[in-house]
Amino acid sequence: MNFTRAIVRPPARSFAAGLSSAGEGPPDVDRALEQHAAYVRALRDCGLQITQLQPDEAYPDGTFVEDTAIVTGRGAVLTRPGAPSRAGEVRGMAQYVRKFFAEPNVIEAPGSVDGGDICEADGHFLIGVSARTNLQGAQQLSEHLARMGYTASVIDITANPALLHLKSGIAYLGDGVWVADQAVEQDLRSQRAIEVRDLILVPAAEAYAANCVRVNQVVFVAAGYPQIRAALQSRGCRVVSLDVSEFKKMDGGLSCLSLRF
Ligand code: GLY
Numbered sequence: 001m002n003f004t005r006a007i008v009r010p011p012a013r014s015f016a017a018g019l020s021s022a023g024e025g026p027p028d029v030d031r032a033l034e035q036h037a038a039y040v041r042a043l044r045d046c047g048l049q050i051t052q053l054q055p056d057e058a059y060p061d062g063t064f065v066e067d068t069a070i071v072t073g074r075g076a077v078l079t080r081p082g083a084p085s086r087a088g089e090v091r092g093m094a095q096y097v098r099k100f101f102a103e104p105n106v107i108e109a110p111g112s113v114d115g116g117d118i119c120e121a122d123g124h125f126l127i128g129v130s131a132r133t134n135l136q137g138a139q140q141l142s143e144h145l146a147r148m149g150y151t152a153s154v155i156d157i158t159a160n161p162a163l164l165h166l167k168s169g170i171a172y173l174g175d176g177v178w179v180a181d182q183a184v185e186q187d188l189r190s191q192r193a194i195e196v197r198d199l200i201l202v203p204a205a206e207a208y209a210a211n212c213v214r215v216n217q218v219v220f221v222a223a224g225y226p227q228i229r230a231a232l233q234s235r236g237c238r239v240v241s242l243d244v245s246e247f248k249k250m251d252g253g254l255s256c257l258s259l260r261f
Contacts, residue, residue, distance in 0.1 A: 002216060006043050007096055007259040009053040010036045011063040015250065018060035019083055021164070024249040032246035036063065039220075039257055042240050046215045048260070051096060059089045063247075064256035067114040067132075067165075068093040069104070070125075070141065071261040074148040076101035077141060082112035082132030100261065105144040111137035116165030116256055117157075121172040124193045125152040128166025155187045162207070164251050169207075171255070173214045177235065179228070181210045200231045211253035213260075220254050 010033055016026040040050055056062045061083075068090045070077040076097050078090050097104050107113045117128035118141070125145050127138045135154075142152040155166060160183040163169045169181035170188060176197025180188050182204065189196055202210040209225035212232070219232055223241040232239050244254060 003046070003048055003260040005051065005100065005261055006048045007051045007053065007065055007093070008036070008040055008043070008257060009063050009065050010055050011246075012055035012057045012060060014057045014060040015063065015246075016060070018250050019085065020250045022249050022251055027246035027249040029246075032063075035243050035246055036257065039242055039244070039254070042220060042242060043215060043258060043260075045240075046218060048215070051099075053092070053096060056089075056092055059086065059092070061086050061250070061252075062089050062092070064116070064252045065089075065093060065259050066256045067116050069097050069259055070113075070115055070118050071097065071101065071259050072120065072145075072148060072150065073261070074150070075144075076104035077113075077144045078104050078106045079113040079115055080107040080109065080111060080137065081114050082130075082134065082137075083114075086114075097259075105147075107137050107140050110134070111140045113137035113141050114165055115259075116167050119167055119170055119172055121194045122174075123150050125150055126166060126170075126188075126191065126194070127152055127154050128163075129154055129156045130158060130163070130165060131161070132165065151193055153191055153193055155184065155191070157184065157187075160184070165256075167211055167255050168253065169210050171210060171212045171214070173212075173219060173232075173237070179210050179212055179232075181207055198235070200228065200235075203227055208248060208253065211255055213255045215260065222248070222254060
């Protein structure tokens, strides 16, 4: 988890036209831009060099760059997002991924993968099969990862429509420490290839905060979730709280806003 770079894309003015099931009304785009700028500052404070792409009006969900690629220490995979309105986002990202990763692999039809469904834990990749990532995509991704020397396994979250992506419900913080929504706790614990030394169970009232992100020595957590913040701090984590209220309105979270490598 020692990241040196991140790729980000601020939200476009068309942001409110993106996909959302949150039912919280339209985002305030100016506020979203401020929140995004604070997020980028926090990444810089962690020592990351930032590649900031231009907002793209054609893709209202394009700020959620994590869904377009899987970037690892050994190579990259360009995804094929499961929502038709997001398919074209990969073309715009590919040229930047190629700057850092020679010959990235690709997910091909009929496979679909959203990066938000992929969670790496010490060389093992959990792949969420969801409304966005299908079994064919999971299979293709597993094969690409195997060629890079990684292992992978699937967690099916299709029975939990409240979770858009696997990482809406889990986060890996390193050293066997996990954050998990109650809906995926048992699935996570049943995974043989990972170590679950400590699991912070997210209370239902703070479900959104399951999408936290470890960036080097700190953990980014959505602001406004005191129980998760306290649980992390009690374990000695350095927590950075970031207000992402406008991204939540569009079903997005902290991890979706960057590709970190
Ligand atoms: N609005 C983010 C997504 O649905 O992919």
